[in-house]
Amino acid sequence: MGQNAGVVIVGAGLGGIRVAEAVRTAGYDGPVTLIGAEAHPPYDRPPLSKGVLAGKQERPDLKPENFFADSSIDLRTGRTVVSVDPSAHTLIVAEAGDPERTETVAYGKLVLATGLTPRTFPGVDGGLSGLHTLRTIDEALALRAEIDGARSAVVIGAGFIGCEVAATIREHGVPVTLVEPAPTPLAAALGEQIGALVTRLHVGNDVDVRAGVGVTEIVGGGAGPDAKVTAVRLDDGTELPADIVVVGIGSIPVVDFLDGSGIALAEPSAGGGIACDGSGKTSDEDVYAVGDVANWLDDEGNPKRVEHWNHVVEQASVVAAAITGGEPVRGAVPYFWSDQFDVKIQVLGEPRVDDDVHIVDDDGKKFLAYYSRGGILTAVVGAGKVAAVMKTRPKLMTETPISELI
Ligand SMILES: Cc1cc2nc3c(=O)[nH]c(=O)nc-3n(C[C@H](O)[C@H](O)[C@H](O)COP(=O)(O)OP(=O)(O)OC[C@H]3O[C@@H](n4cnc5c(N)ncnc54)[C@H](O)[C@@H]3O)c2cc1C
Structure with missing residues (x-):
């Protein structure tokens, strides 16, 4: 590897833990450090919009507590990487809650697995209770806590996460309206014909699907700490009362910590994220990227960023193999799933x-x-x-x- 600082992985989610595990399985015995901004050890996200939101499942940890010590993986949670200096092979890491407290961490090989952050509704950056996005366990638990006792919910955006959240809240007995500007749910991923069948599934389960209509405003009432969502206004003039509003309008790759690093990003028109070759290597020889944040060249040489579980797992195997010189496990056919009702x-x-x-x-x-x-x-x-x-x-x-x- 050329340096003694070992493998450092930024982002302790699915991609991060899979790379850490795979380099160890491949026999790499140098230091492995996994740095994560959240306070939690790596956990799985798919259950957040399903079992966790339904109150049937607690935090779905990806590994048992003793895994990290047993595998000599130095897991550092509650730490945010704020900058990368590829020429010095170092990172600056800040403590969550005290960004003034920083340390410098050296790496031999660096893997970036920082995932996504949910897009917020234009002009509304939070501060209203009842208003939610869903990416983390903390967000899932905050939403779950409000479902009991809610009189009505509006989910903005009928992509996979929006559809799953609408289904889970409806199954809890709360009236739900699912609003989508495209002609059907999931139209952007699966087209309108299949989108119509997904509409039927939701309508059949008493979700009020409003497709082909946009949202102009999230209406709030009260002031200061009492400020709360009260309604969602649509561009056809309808006002939908709501004490829960979930915004599911897509997510943005987390790349801000790369400002000034010289590591190339992909064009937004090509999906954005961190630009990589076909095996996850970035524009810097010793830096790789995996998972939702990574934009790899596909078999035809086109940039492609994918936000699905299986894809992350396969990329992690490829990157670990590139680092250790082992054989990657590549899936032959892309696959993903979504549970609704x-x-x-x-x-x-x-x-x-x-x-x-x-x-x-x-x-x-x-x-x-x-x-x-x-x-x-x-x-x-x-x-x-x-x-x-x-x-x-x-x-x-x-x-x-x-x-x-x-
Ligand atoms: C609610 C939900 C439901 C889903 N359901 C499905 C499903 O049914 N089927 C399917 O195929 N896929 C599903 N997915 C997608 C799948 O979970 C993701 O593809 C996968 O979690 C991505 O893994 P990742 O490691 O790239 O990113 P993440 O899991 O997001 O992990 C990234 C981690 O990096 C941390 N981080 C970010 N910046 C920094 C920094 N500067 N310093 C340190 N740490 C940082 C973040 O806090 C985060 O913990 C779902 C996703 C969500 C959110």
């Missing part, structure tokens, strides 16, 4: 909104659809169709004409 929506492959969509099975609730481009199968999307989705995997590993399937 009692249905698991699964996506295998790489659907694009301009693909042709072929719905081959639909019983009014569960469905299966193939996506194709130029006559070739590109993806399969299923709701409540686990076995049928997984059976398609081999067909997505080769160029399969869609005519073989429909």
Whole structure:
């Protein structure tokens, strides 16, 4: 590795812990330091909008408490990396709660796994109780605490997280309105045809879906510490009363700590985040990036940033292999899932909104659809169709004409 300072990983989430674990599994015996801004050890995020929000699950830790000592991984929580100096191979780390208290940490190889921060509603940066975003366990618990006793909730944005939050709150018995400016929920990810089936799922479970309409204002009442959301105003003039408002309008890569470092960022038009080659190396020889913040070149050489669990795990394996000289475990077919009401929506492959969509099975609730481009199968999307989705995997590993399937 050329230096004695070992592997330092910034961001103690899924990507960070997976890299730490994988370098140890590969036999690397130098120092491994995992620095995380949150007060918690690494935990899993998918349950935050599902079991944790439903009150059925506590913090879903990714590792048992003794893992870090047993694996000689120096986990430093409550510490924020505020700057990186690649020429000196050092970082400045500040204590959460006391940003004046800083220390300098040296690295041999640096891995950046800082994830995302939720986009806030324009003009509203917090300060209203009842107003929520969802990325962390603390945010999930704060939202969960307000669901009991709420009379109505509005979820702004019907992407995966917005849809899951709407479903979980509705299952708690609270009336929910899901507002989305696109023609259907999930239109940006899966297109409008499948979006219409997701609308049906939510409407069938008594969610009031308002698609094709934007939000002009989050209305608050009271002043100072008593300020609270009271309603959401839509661009068609409707005012929806709400004592909970969840903003799920996407997230932004956490890259501010790289200001002045010279480490290249990807263009916002290409997804933003930290620019990497196809194995996670940044513009600096000794610095890698993984997970939601990382924008890797895909097999065609195009920049691509992905915000799904499986993708993070695969990237962590590739980066650990690049650092230790080992063999990465690469998944053959991209995969992600979303749980909404009692249905698991699964996506295998790489659907694009301009693909042709072929719905081959639909019983009014569960469905299966193939996506194709130029006559070739590109993806399969299923709701409540686990076995049928997984059976398609081999067909997505080769160029399969869609005519073989429909
Ligand atoms: C509510 C929710 C539900 C989800 N559900 C699904 C699902 O059903 N299916 C699916 O495929 N994917 C899902 N995902 C996506 C999946 O969880 C993410 O892709 C994954 O967590 C990303 O991991 P990461 O390590 O890149 O980032 P993160 O898990 O966000 O970890 C980044 C960590 O870095 C820390 N950090 C940031 N800046 C600094 C700094 N300067 N110094 C130190 N630490 C820093 C952050 O505090 C954070 O703890 C969900 C995500 C959320 C939020």
